[in-house]
Amino acid sequence: MKVFTAQQIYNADKATIERQQISSDELMERAATQIFNWMHLRMQGAPVKIHLFCGIGNNGGDGLALARQLWEHGYNIAVYVVKYSEKRSKDFLTNLDRLKDRKIWPVYLDADSELPSIGPDDIIVDAIFGIGLNRTPDDWVSQLIQHLNKTKAFILSVDIPSGLFTDSVPKDSASVIQSNYVLSFQVPKLVFFLPQTGIYVEQWEVLDIGLDTAYLMETETEYELIAKNEVLQFYRPRTKYSHKGTYGHSLIIGGSYGKIGAVTLASKSALKAGSGLVTAYVPECGYQIVQTSVPEVMVLTNGESLIEAIDFEIEPTVIGIGIGMGTEDKTVKALEKFLKVNKMPLVVDADALNILSKNQNLLQFLPKESILTPHPKELERLVGKWKDDFEKLKKVKEFSEKQNVVMVIKGAHTITFFKGRGYINTTGNPGMATAGSGDTLTGIITGLVAQGYPSLHAAILGVYIHGKSADLSIANKGYQALTATDIIESMGSAFIDLFTSPEKEAPVEVETNEN
Numbered sequence: 361m362k363v364f365t366a367q368q369i370y371n372a373d374k375a376t377i378e379r380q381q382i383s384s385d386e387l388m389e390r391a392a393t394q395i396f397n398w399m400h401l402r403m404q405g406a407p408v409k410i411h412l413f414c415g416i417g418n419n420g421g422d423g424l425a426l427a428r429q430l431w432e433h434g435y436n437i438a439v440y441v442v443k444y445s446e447k448r449s450k451d452f453l454t455n456l457d458r459l460k461d462r463k464i465w466p467v468y469l470d471a472d473s474e475l476p477s478i479g480p481d482d483i484i485v486d487a488i489f490g491i492g493l494n495r496t497p498d499d500w501v502s503q504l505i506q507h508l509n510k511t512k513a514f515i516l517s518v519d520i521p522s523g524l525f526t527d528s529v530p531k532d533s534a535s536v537i538q539s540n541y542v543l544s545f546q547v548p549k550l551v552f553f554l555p556q557t558g559i560y561v562e563q564w565e566v567l568d569i570g571l572d573t574a575y576l577m578e579t580e581t582e583y584e585l586i587a588k589n590e591v592l593q594f595y596r597p598r599t600k601y602s603h604k605g606t607y608g609h610s611l612i613i614g615g616s617y618g619k620i621g622a623v624t625l626a627s628k629s630a631l632k633a634g635s636g637l638v639t640a641y642v643p644e645c646g647y648q649i650v651q652t653s654v655p656e657v658m659v660l661t662n663g664e665s666l667i668e669a670i671d672f673e674i675e676p677t678v679i680g681i682g683i684g685m686g687t688e689d690k691t692v693k694a695l696e697k698f699l700k701v702n703k704m705p706l707v708v709d710a711d712a713l714n715i716l717s718k719n720q721n722l723l724q725f726l727p728k729e730s731i732l733t734p735h736p737k738e739l740e741r742l743v744g745k746w747k748d749d750f751e752k753l754k755k756v757k758e759f760s761e762k763q764n765v766v767m768v769i770k771g772a773h774t775i776t777f778f779k780g781r782g783y784i785n786t787t788g789n790p791g792m793a794t795a796g797s798g799d800t801l802t803g804i805i806t807g808l809v810a811q812g813y814p815s816l817h818a819a820i821l822g823v824y825i826h827g828k829s830a831d832l833s834i835a836n837k838g839y840q841a842l843t844a845t846d847i848i849e850s851m852g853s854a855f856i857d858l859f860t861s862p863e864k865e866a867p868v869e870v871e872t873n874e875n
């Protein structure tokens with residue numbers, strides 16, 4: 361699913377209005393109807409008090425149109441107009457008149473108003489600011505937002521939590537609605553998925569408001585959301601007459617005394633991802649450990665307790681390198697020498713990334729389209745500190761383009777960057793913040809490259825499967841008990857899941873003014 365910028369959404373609006381020959385007010389009515397249907401389906405007329413806080417722009421207009429529909433179906437509503445500006449939008453005014461025609465009188469809130477009282481079991485509809493927010497709200501609006509956040513009421517945000525910008529991090533967290541549920545029109549917003557802004561969104565869902573399909577299809581976006589449908593497009597089925605040679609040979613290089621487990625996890629993951637053969641390259645102290653813990657994996661050794669040279673006779677298809685490897689001088693030299701002669705595609709993680717960060721002249725030796733999988737600290741060492749998430753994205757994008765590598769930025773929503781585009785993963789959970797889960801990812805991606813997936817596809821599918829395995833595991837493990845080994849064990853189910861469970865319940869019918 362594409363992730364549009366605010367400007368692209370405004371353009372989609374405009375294209376829809378022109379091509380479907382509807383008015384902007386009719387489009388607003390569609391949007392409000394979709395939210396009404398969503399609420400009505402769940403509330404079934406329950407007499408819960410619904411407080412609708414509406415701004416004076418189109419987000420507020422949506423709120424007013426929703427208020428009217430709720431009122432017409434007998435819901436118990438209170439409407440507030442948050443007068444943060446004198447510049448009211450046309451469709452806001454149209455919908456305000458429609459309310460007045462029905463003798464529904466909103467409470468007008470300004471800097472001098474008392475803060476409304478709201479019960480813990482009430483519902484708040486947040487339609488104060490939408491994607492048009494262009495500066496931090498005034499103090500009194502921030503105070504109102506803080507007041508709403510402090511109530512125990514459920515907060516449903518229209519399109520985006522009010523106070524959240526679409527392209528920057530809010531300066532003051534107190535001026536942003538802490539939303540329980542966001543109903544986002546047509547497309548999700550990038551800020552739902554970044555660590556500094558995603559915290560305002562507990563859950564989100566997209567509502568189809570029938571924006572012009574041609575515009576949506578033709579418009580290129582910088583970001584794409586990756587769910588099952590997206591990865592299925594490049595999934596490579598196994599063929600009947602294939603053999604283990606068909607599915608490549610992964611070489612996993614890493615490990616040092618006390619950190620052989622990392623290589624064991626990665627090797628096993630590469631096998632489970634479908635790699636035909638897997639060899640681990642470890643110091644001698646790891647020989648018995650790897651051989652006994654994963655009998656399917658072959659083992660090559662060098663050095664006693666750490667890798668002192670990287671030199672082998674075999675011809676792997678792809679090499680995953682760096683996990684548990686350490687950054688001792690001998691290992692640094694070994695890596696340097698190896699990078700200067702190596703031509704094989706690489707998946708670079710952990711200590712190999714740390715070594716590259718300190719020896720940036722080595723970056724030039726990475727084969728093009730290598731895959732780098734840094735966690736936040738490793739990324740900082742590689743590209744330097746960033747002031748906020750947006751600067752981080754910019755730095756990663758530049759780095760990936762300059763070095764011609766695939767960058768996998770690990771986190772709650774891992775983002776894979778390549779050739780100027782970002783692919784945002786939707787699987788995974790906080791249980792994955794556990795030792796070795798990154799090693800597992802390195803193994804999975806290596807195993808996919810071995811089977812012939814191009815680097816970008818291997819990274820995107822690998823990240824998806826890794827998160828999906830963890831999601832399937834927590835059903836009987838819970839977040840706390842989830843381990844990297846559980847992730848590996850659920851990989852089979854994650855692959856099967858690609859073809860079994862339906863992606864999503866069918867969307868609610870769009871009721872428009874035309875029918």
Ligand SMILES: NC(=O)C1=CN([C@@H]2O[C@H](COP(=O)(O)OP(=O)(O)OC[C@H]3O[C@@H](n4cnc5c(N)ncnc54)[C@H](O)[C@@H]3O)[C@@H](O)[C@H]2O)[C@@H](O)CC1
Pocket residue numbers: 369370372373387388391415416417418419420421422444445449488489490491492493494495496497498518519520545546569571
């Ligand atoms: N295609 C879509 O997605 C549709 C969007 N609609 C709604 O339209 C919204 C966007 O509406 P608008 O462009 O009117 O913008 P908003 O309603 O988000 O904001 C209203 C106006 O307030 C002003 N403003 C911004 N920040 C301010 C601040 N801190 N203090 C005071 N004034 C400030 C700006 O001039 C802005 O245009 C969307 O979020 C959505 O809810 C729907 O009505 C219909 C279809």
Ligand SMILES: Nc1ncnc2c1ncn2[C@@H]1O[C@H](COP(=O)(O)OP(=O)(O)O)[C@@H](O)[C@H]1O
Pocket residue numbers: 734735770771772773774787788789790791792793794795796797798799800801826
């Ligand atoms: N809160 C979270 N939600 C979803 N995924 C997470 C979360 N925390 C960590 N992960 C995932 O777990 C993995 C952790 O990798 P990493 O930090 O390298 O672990 P390790 O070094 O222990 O192997 C990454 O793939 C990351 O995306």
Ligand SMILES: [K+]
Pocket residue numbers: 419486487488489490517518519520521522
């Ligand atoms: K809002």
